Amino acid sequence: MNTLRKVASALCTAAAFAAPAALAQERYPSRPVEVVVPWGPGGGADILGRFVAKWMEADLKGSFPVINLPGATGSIGLQKMVASGNDAHAIGVLTGDTLTMAAFPDSPFKFGEIVALGVMIRQPSGLFAKGDGRFKSWADVIAADKAKPGSVTVAITGANSPDEATVNYLASKGLKLISVPFARPGERYTSVLGGHVDLLYEQAGDIKGNLDSKAMRPLIFFASQRLAPPFADVPVAGELGYDVLLPQMRAIVAKAGTEPRRLEILAASLGRYAATPEFAAYLRDQYAQPDSYIPMKDAQRFLEGEISAFQRVLRSGK
Numbered sequence: 001m002n003t004l005r006k007v008a009s010a011l012c013t014a015a016a017f018a019a020p021a022a023l024a025q026e027r028y029p030s031r032p033v034e035v036v037v038p039w040g041p042g043g044g045a046d047i048l049g050r051f052v053a054k055w056m057e058a059d060l061k062g063s064f065p066v067i068n069l070p071g072a073t074g075s076i077g078l079q080k081m082v083a084s085g086n087d088a089h090a091i092g093v094l095t096g097d098t099l100t101m102a103a104f105p106d107s108p109f110k111f112g113e114i115v116a117l118g119v120m121i122r123q124p125s126g127l128f129a130k131g132d133g134r135f136k137s138w139a140d141v142i143a144a145d146k147a148k149p150g151s152v153t154v155a156i157t158g159a160n161s162p163d164e165a166t167v168n169y170l171a172s173k174g175l176k177l178i179s180v181p182f183a184r185p186g187e188r189y190t191s192v193l194g195g196h197v198d199l200l201y202e203q204a205g206d207i208k209g210n211l212d213s214k215a216m217r218p219l220i221f222f223a224s225q226r227l228a229p230p231f232a233d234v235p236v237a238g239e240l241g242y243d244v245l246l247p248q249m250r251a252i253v254a255k256a257g258t259e260p261r262r263l264e265i266l267a268a269s270l271g272r273y274a275a276t277p278e279f280a281a282y283l284r285d286q287y288a289q290p291d292s293y294i295p296m297k298d299a300q301r302f303l304e305g306e307i308s309a310f311q312r313v314l315r316s317g318k
Contacts, residue, residue, distance in 0.1 A: 028088065028261075028262050028265055029060060029062035029063070029064075029088075029089065030062075031062075031063075031089060032062070032063040032064070032065055032089070033056070033062060033063070033064050033088065033089050033090065033091060034064075034065055034066075034067050034081075034084070034089065034090040034091070035049050035050075035052060035053045035056075035064050035065065035066045035067065035091055035092070035093070036049075036067050036069055036077045036078065036080060036081040036090060036091070036092040036093070037049040037050075037066055037067065037068050037069070037077065037092075037093050038069055038070060038071075038074035038075070038076060038077025038078050038092060038093065038095075038098065039068070039070050039074060039077070039093075039095070039183075039184070039185060040068055040070040040183065040184035040185055040186060040187075041068055041186070042184075042185050042186045043184075043185030043186075043206055044095075044121075044123075044185075044203060044205065044206040044248070044250060044286070045074075045093045045095050045250055046066075046068065046185075047206075047286075048093055048120055048121060048250050048252075049066050049093045050066050051282060052064075052093075052120070052252055052270070052273065053065070053066050055269070055273045056266075056269050056273075059269045059272060059273070060265070060266075060269055070183050070184055071183055072108060072158070072183075073097050073098055073101055073109075073157055073158035073159065073160065073161050073183075074094075074095055074097055074098030074101075074109070074157075075098055075101060075107070075108040075109040076108075077092060078092050078094065078098060078109060078114065078253070079108060079109070081253075081254075081255065082113045082114065082255050084255070085255070086255045086256075086257045086258040086259070087258070087259070087262070088254055088255075088258045088259065088262035088263065088266065090254075090255070091117065091252055091253065091254050091266065092114075092252070092253050092254075093250055093251075093252060093253075094114065094116070094250065094251045094252075094253045094303075095248065095249070095250050096162055096246065096247070096248045096249045096250070096306065097157045097158065097161040097162060097163065097248075099111070099249075099303060099306055099307060099310075100160065100161060100162055100165070100246075100306070100307065100310040101160050101161075102307055103160075103307055103310050103311050103314065104160055107160065111303070111304075111307065112256060113255065113256055114253040114254065114255065114256055115253060115254055115255070115256045115258065115263065115296075115300065116251045116252070116253050116296060116299035116300050116302075116303055117251070117252045117253060117254055117263065117266050117267045117270055117296050117299070118251060118252055118267055118270040118271065118274070118293065118294060118295055118296055118299055119249055119250075119251040119292070119293065119294035119299045119302055119303070120250055120251060120252060120270070120274070120292065120293060121248075121249065121250045121282075121283065121286060121288045121289075121292045121293075122247050122248070122249045122288060122289045122292040123203040123204070123205055123206075123247060123248045123249075123286060123287060123288045123289070123292075124203065124204075124221045124222060124223040124227065124247050124248075124287075125162065125163075125166070125201060125202070125203055125221070125222045125246060125247060125248055126201075126202065126203070126204060126218050126219070126220055126221040126222060126234075127141075127154065127199045127200065127201055127218075127219050127220050128192070128199065128200045128202055128204075128207065128210075128211075128216045128217065128218050128219065129141075129192070129198065129199055129200075129216065129217055129219055130192055130193060130195060130215070130216060130217075131210075131213075131214045131215045131216055131217050133195065133198070134198075135198065135199070135219060136217070137219060138219045138220045138235055138240075140219075141175075141177075141198075141199070141219060142175065145175050145176060145177065149176040150176045150177075150178055152177050152178065152198045152199065153177070153178045153179075153180050153197045153198045153199065154167055154177050154178065154179055154180065154197065154198065154199045154200070154201055155180050155181075155182055155188040155191050155192055155197040155199065155200045155201065156179045156180065156181050156182070156188075156201050157181065157182070157183070157188070157201075158181045158182075158183060159181060162246035162248070162310065162313075163179070163201040164179050164181075165244075165246065165310060165313050165314055165317060166201065166222060166244050166246060166313070167179045167201070168314075168317040169242070169243075169244045169313055169316060169317035170242070170244075171317070172316065172317050173241075173242065177199070180197050185206065188200055188202070189207060189210065192216065193210070193215060193216070199219070200216070203248045203286070203287070204218060204221075204231065204286075204287040205285065205286025205287040205288060206286070208285065208286070208287070218231060218234045219234070220234065220235050220236065220237065220240070221234055221235075221236045221237070222236070222237045222242070222244055222245050222246060222247070223236045223237060223238065223245060223247075224236065224237070224238035224245060225238060226239075227287070231287075243316060244313050244316075244317075245309070246309065246310060246313060249292075249303075249306065251299060251303065252266075252270060254266065263296070264296075267295065267296035270295075270296075271293075271295055274293040274295075279293075
């Protein structure tokens with residue numbers, strides 16, 4: 001009888017230890033994983049979020065609903081993602097606009113609260129005008145500002161963003177442009193198309209339809225060298241003596257402290273997506289760098305470098 005009791009006790013003990021191990025190795029994802037897009041529908045972050053969600057649903061055999069939560073330069077949506085817990089059932093799209101908020105000590109976005117699963121896209125930023133508007137070239141903008149400083153307005157994403165930092169930098173060079181923030185991408189675009197704001201700070205791929213239809217035109221790109229066609233005739237910051245290069249980037253992130261195995265599953269799925277012809281076509285369609293993708297092992301260091309670059313622009317724009 002004593003022997004039977006000992007055997008039963010040993011089996012119970014083994015089961016007690018096995019249960020947590022089984023839970024730790026349960027299938028992931030076993031329930032829906034929210035893909036938080038901290039911007040409104042229709043912009044570049046939304047496009048990326050929906051492409052990634054569609055890919056992961058097929059690749060990981062799970063549900064990845066896209067949730068748009070715009071506001072506060074993207075920090076509201078990412079705060080919601082962080083608050084959802086560290087079981088990797090919520091991931092988010094981090095843009096350069098939100099990342100650079102980490103350069104400010106009182107920012108609601110804290111870089112240490114997220115971990116990058118992969119940087120997916122990098123694009124040069126630029127200023128664009130209405131196709132049939134008064135500005136046909138960057139020289140037209142300079143002339144208008146010289147004639148009446150503060151008369152040219154720029155639609156931007158929000159405060160403490162690369163958009164605002166670039167406008168402030170240009171002010172240090174004598175161009176007194178006025179920033180007008182819009183939280184939703186569609187509002188920025190219609191403000192320019194409707195003639196309510198003169199210029200738009202954006203990436204060419206995000207407004208491809210407007211560029212193809214000639215509804216908008218690029219005036220300058222913040223790059224060191226001229227871009228390939230169809231933008232080879234558009235001047236760039238490097239040739240005009242503007243030391244401001246804040247390209248847009250978008251990464252997929254999760255909450256810091258999430259179980260490493262689940263992070264690896266998600267990151268590996270992004271790596272497989274980045275190797276597909278569909279992803280290469282997406283980058284071409286967005287006028288992005290063909291080598292945009294940065295895997296998880298290098299992504300966090302890259303993002304830290306982007307914050308440092310933004311801080312340099314902030315200092316030079318004062």
